[in-house]
Amino acid sequence: QVQLVESGGGLVQTGGSLRLSCVASRSIFNINAMGWHRQAPGKQREFVALTTEGGGTNYANSVKGRFTISRDNAKNTVYLQMSSLKPEDTGVYYCYAVNQGIGSWGQGTQVTVSS
Secondary structure (H helix, E strand, C coil), X not given: CCCEEEECCEEEECCCCEXXXXXXXXXXXXXXXXXXXEECCCCCCEEEEEXXXXXXXXXXXXXXXXXXXXXXXXXXXXEEEECCCCHXXXXXXXXXXXXXXXXXXXXXXXXXXXX
């Protein structure tokens, strides 16, 4: 199992940008998939984006064209660049990793977008 630590959250105005980072406790080059979910107050956790071992990416429709996920294997880090932020993007963002059927989650980082 891999430990994950997120950072980069904060308070930003509508239309602003943030970059989230997720640092893993070990090499990520062969981790099957890593990505981000988020949870808004009073709502269920939802998928945001993922990146696969082979470099593929996938995004929730609500963030396509605004968010970009990337991974730096040399730094054991996955990033989520968020632009054109909206109040509905507010929530706790969780990093996750799935490898051979075993999942790991970080503790989350708060993102608040003010209107």
